Each structure stands twice: as C-alpha cells, then as structure tokens.
Amino acid sequence: MPRRSRSNPLALAVLTCLYEKPMHPYEISQTLRLRAKDQSVRLNFGSLYSVVAGLERRRLIKAIETVREGRRPERTIYDITERGRAEMHEWLADLLMVPVKEYLQFEAGLSLMPALPPDEVARLLRQRCGALELHLDQAEALLASIQKRGLPRLFLLEEEYQVALQRAELDWIRLLIADIESEQLEGLAEWRVWHESGDRTWHIELTDPDDPREPFSDDPSRDIPDIPEEEEDQ
Numbered sequence: 001m002p003r004r005s006r007s008n009p010l011a012l013a014v015l016t017c018l019y020e021k022p023m024h025p026y027e028i029s030q031t032l033r034l035r036a037k038d039q040s041v042r043l044n045f046g047s048l049y050s051v052v053a054g055l056e057r058r059r060l061i062k063a064i065e066t067v068r069e070g071r072r073p074e075r076t077i078y079d080i081t082e083r084g085r086a087e088m089h090e091w092l093a094d095l096l097m098v099p100v101k102e103y104l105q106f107e108a109g110l111s112l113m114p115a116l117p118p119d120e121v122a123r124l125l126r127q128r129c130g131a132l133e134l135h136l137d138q139a140e141a142l143l144a145s146i147q148k149r150g151l152p153r154l155f156l157l158e159e160e161y162q163v164a165l166q167r168a169e170l171d172w173i174r175l176l177i178a179d180i181e182s183e184q185l186e187g188l189a190e191w192r193v194w195h196e197s198g199d200r201t202w203h204i205e206l207t208d209p210d211d212p213r214e215p216f217s218d219d220p221s222r223d224i225p226d227i228p229e230e231e232e233d234q
Contacts, residue, residue: 059084
C-alpha cells in the first residue's frame, strides 16, 4: 500500500480494534477512549466514520451485520478482512521500524529563530519551559490516573514516550537558554550585530565540506540541487 494512503493514524487504530474483534464505529470510539488512545490519535466521530468508509472502500474492512438495541439507531458492525490484516501488520511494522523525518513546528521555529533578537528568543524559550513544565505535570498525572485503572504498561507506552520526549526537550531548552544568556552560543555575536546594525545580510563564510579551503559559491542558488516538480508539491 502506498505510504500516502497511510497518513492517518486513526485508520490504523480502527484496523487494530477490528483485528481484536468485530465492532461498530461507536464501540471502536469507546474502546480507543477507554484505553486513552485518543491522547496519541486524533479522534472525533466525524473523522471516524469517514475513516471507516474509506477502509471499507479499500476492502480492508467489511460490514458483516446491522444491529439495533432498543430505541437506538441501527449500527453497522465491521470486521477486518485478510487484506486489512496484511495492511495493518505492514503499516504498524513500518511505523515501529523505519525512522521518518517529521517536520515539527518547534523545529521550524528553531531553524528560523535568528530573525528575532537573542534576548527576545531567550525570553520566549523561558515561557516555553513554563508551558512544558505544566504539560509534563498534566501528562504524569494522566499516566498515574490511567495506571490506577489497572491498564497494563503495555498499553501506556505512548504516554511514557511523550513524557520522555517532553523531559528531554525541557532539559535541552534550558541548556540553550543558558548558552544564550552566558554568551556561549557560537554565532551569538554575529546574531546580535545582525539585529543591532540593521544590516540584513549575514556575513558568514561557509566552506565546502569536501575541501575546507574552498568557500561555497557566492550565489546560494548554485549550491542547491534542482527539485523535481513532482516533489515540490508534496
């Protein structure tokens, strides 16, 4: 199955639920929420029904019966197909095995932050630290709450992972702030001059990594390979 058709983790979550047993969409939603999977997979009824319909069109799941309980509306029960089992296995294995470049918003901010003055960046990063500390407290409280329900650790690994990532990010940002405030960050002097002088040109000479004696071309466009048209739109 093309990677492009694997862009929505909710579809994989639906497949794993139906791999467990046949369910109707409401039961899938309740199962995911009960196991706190809505913390790692974006879940709402509108998108869930759309995903179910898409999986059925691709013959990864199939409707097996329609039931009605009391005055409740009819509910269609779905089961995973053999094709769906194969897709679920390949997709999940791919996620666990293959590192993929993810374009994170914070990473984009870091790459472009020299456009703001150093002192302002340090102040903004301190505010981010405060927000991260709050998120960490909330995440750890949620993790403890879920554990009290008796859910095995096997089903909490994504929460542990998020806590570990946030702790690592918090520690790294604190070090970055310290480097900025102590003037230890390499390139900081040029960064300050860039803002204080009003000159919007970075006066930094880069060297060719294959030959440190040779500078890069003065024309930056000559150092950037052409991007095929079909890749530009992706």
